[in-house]
Structure formats: C-alpha cells, structure tokens
Amino acid sequence: MLFRRKILLTLLLAVLSLVLVFGTATAGSKPIxxxxxxxxxxxxxxxxxxxxxxxxxxxxxxxxxxxxxxxxxxxxxxxxxxxxxxxxxxxxxxxxxxxxxxxxxxxxxxxxxxxxxxxxxxxxxxxxxxxxxxALQDQIGYSMMDVLAEDMGYEGEFAIVSCGPTAWNLNTWIMYEQQRLAKYPKMKLVTIRYAEEDIQLAISVTLDILTAFPKIKGIIGQCSTSAPGVAEAVRQAGKSGKVVATGISTPSLMREYVKDGTVKRFLLWNxxxxxxxxxxxxxxxxxxxxxxxxxxxxxxxxxxxxxxxxxxxxxxxxxxxxxxxxxxxx
Missing domain, CATH: 3.40.50.2300 (Response regulator)
Structure with a gap:
C-alpha cells in the first residue's frame, strides 16, 4: 500500500511539473x-x-x-x-x-x-x-524646393498648401524649403495655406489661391492629401502646364495628374x-x-x-x- 502511494505521489508530481513547464512555455510564447x-x-x-x-x-x-x-x-x-x-x-x-x-x-x-x-x-x-x-527633414525640404524651382524655370511666385498647422514634419519641411529659397532669388513665396488632411478642402484652398494671386506660377501640396488637391484645382482652373503643381504624395493619388501632364514630378518615399x-x-x-x-x-x-x-x-x-x-x- 505504501509503495503504491509513493508511485501515485511520484506520478502526481510529474504531472504537475509538466503543467508548470507547459504553462510557462505558453506564457513565454505570447506574441509582442x-x-x-x-x-x-x-x-x-x-x-x-x-x-x-x-x-x-x-x-x-x-x-x-x-x-x-x-x-x-x-x-x-x-x-x-x-x-x-x-x-x-x-x-x-x-x-x-x-x-x-x-x-x-x-x-x-x-x-x-x-x-x-x-x-x-x-x-x-x-x-x-x-x-x-x-528621410532627413532637410533632404525633403531642399529636394522639394529644387524640383519646384526647376519646373518653374527658377522664377515667379509660388504658394504652399499644407495640411495640419501643428504637424511637426510638415512645418519642418516648409522651414527647409524657405531656407533653400535663398538659392533662387527670382522666386517668391506669396502665401502658406492649410487644408487639414482633406483633398476637397485642398482643392477649394488652391482655387482661392489661383484667384487671389493671378500671376502665380507654382504650388506645392505639402502632404499626401493636399498635393492631389492642388493638382485637381490646377486642372479644374484650366491651368495645367501653366501653373506647376507638385508636392509630396502617393503614386496612387498622383498618377492621373502625372499622366495628363498637370503634374510633372512629385516627391515621396516608400x-x-x-x-x-x-x-x-x-x-x-x-x-x-x-x-x-x-x-x-x-x-x-x-x-x-x-x-x-x-x-x-x-x-x-x-x-x-x-x-x-x-x-x-x-
């Protein structure tokens, strides 16, 4: 009888050990x-x-x-x-x-x-x-300004349509664009407007800019929603090929404007x-x-x-x- 109890106790301890090991392994395998x-x-x-x-x-x-x-x-x-x-x-x-x-x-x-x-x-x-x-903020800002300047022929008025006014990345890119502007003395930034993250609002803001500044030659859409909004407004106003529309956005949103010539070039990363x-x-x-x-x-x-x-x-x-x-x- 005593021998049987010892065997049962040994088996019970073995089972408990397996449970503890299995439980620990399961807890340890919980995904991050x-x-x-x-x-x-x-x-x-x-x-x-x-x-x-x-x-x-x-x-x-x-x-x-x-x-x-x-x-x-x-x-x-x-x-x-x-x-x-x-x-x-x-x-x-x-x-x-x-x-x-x-x-x-x-x-x-x-x-x-x-x-x-x-x-x-x-x-x-x-x-x-x-x-x-x-990407590094100065690289983005400088590259954006260089693309705009070249496509504008290095002279004329331009505007920026950004998204949220408190967005750190967008404001930093704009700062470097303005810094780079010193390289192009015949170009002038006439206004910076904001359209949140809303393509329709960006269209409306851009149409207002085209009306308020009839001599404008280029507009940067500073974010992925304002850039296609800028392009659509330029096209609606019949200014494709006359006003440079560019910016920072995705290929899926900019493809039709590149294909029809409204946008020559734009920036992004993957x-x-x-x-x-x-x-x-x-x-x-x-x-x-x-x-x-x-x-x-x-x-x-x-x-x-x-x-x-x-x-x-x-x-x-x-x-x-x-x-x-x-x-x-x-």
Missing part, C-alpha cells in the same frame, strides 16, 4: 503587441504604412494593431493611445497630429513600461524612445517600408536590443540610426515622374 496610431485612417499613405506593418508582423512573429482617428484630430489620438495603454500593449508608435498635446499621454505609456515611439512625424520634446523617420521599419524597430526595443549605427533590416536593407537624435532614417526622398510612376502601386 505593437500598435501604430496614424494621423488618421482611410487615406492611401497610411494604408500603405498599415500594409508594411502587417507584413512585418507576419515576418517577425508579433501582433500588429492599427488604429487611429477618422480625421486628423489630436484629441482623438490621445484617447486612442489611452485605450491602448489600458489594453496592455507592449509598444505604441504614433504619427502625432500635434506633438505638444501627444507628449503627456506618451509619458503615461512610458511610465507603464510601454515602449513609445514616433513614426512619419515626430514629437521631439516627448519621451519617445526613437523616431522612425522617412510608406510600405516605413510601416515595416516601424514594427521592426518596436520589436527591437521591446526585446531590449536597441540599434546599431547601421542596421540590416529584413526586406529593406541598411537603415541608419542617429543616436544623438534617437532617429532611424529610412532613406532619401524619391522623385516620381512619368518614367517610373507605374512601377509603384501604393
């Missing part, structure tokens, strides 16, 4: 949860970032959560991040509409032990641990890669790995890390035109 909050959902640019994030999640074995406001609303972004904190995600990346208003909620997330990052646009005075940057890089960077930080000066990122290649700025840089901006636009589907 990485959330990305864009400026707004439902536009091609951030749809492309979502696509890249999903692919990275599949490749890297993490869970990707994509959620954001339906309009470029800083208050809604804060509410969404607060909800993600409650859900207990491991990392939150955000493209802030307003870098000032987003800072306190990022601190709250960081205090909870959540990795916090910015991507696409920065909140440099926040506690974010890295900024995943599409937002799919930017989304991929964002998820890869979040996983690195969650796992405590950090970044090397040059990182070999799967499916992207070499990505520079600037430690002083805590910034990963995807690469230089790319110029799209008739010769290459059909090679891209985002």
């Amino acid at each position: 949860k990485i959330a990305f909050v864009p400026k707004l959902v439902g536009i091609p640019y951030f749809n492309a970032m979502e696509e890249g994030g999903k692919q990275a999640a599949k490749d890297l074995g993490v869970e990707f959560i994509y959620t954001g406001p339906v309009t470029a609303d800083p208050t809604k972004q804060v509410e969404i991040i607060d909800n993600l904190i409650t859900r207990g995600v491991d990392a939150i990346a955000v493209a802030p509409n307003d870098p000032t208003s987003i800072a306190p909620i990022l601190k709250k997330a960081r205090d909870k032990g959540i990795v916090v990052m910015t991507s696409d646009t920065d909140a440099p005075d926040s506690v974010r641990q890295v900024f995943v940057n599409q 937002p799919v890669d930017l989304g991929y890089l964002t998820v890869w960077a979040a996983k690195q930080l969650v796992e405590g790995k950090g970044f090397a000066p040059v990182n070999n990122v799967p499916k992207i290649g070499k990505v520079e890390y600037r430690e002083k700025d805590k910034m990963l840089v995807l690469g230089p901006p790319f110029v799209f035109d008739k010769s290459n636009i059909d090679k891209f589907n985002f």
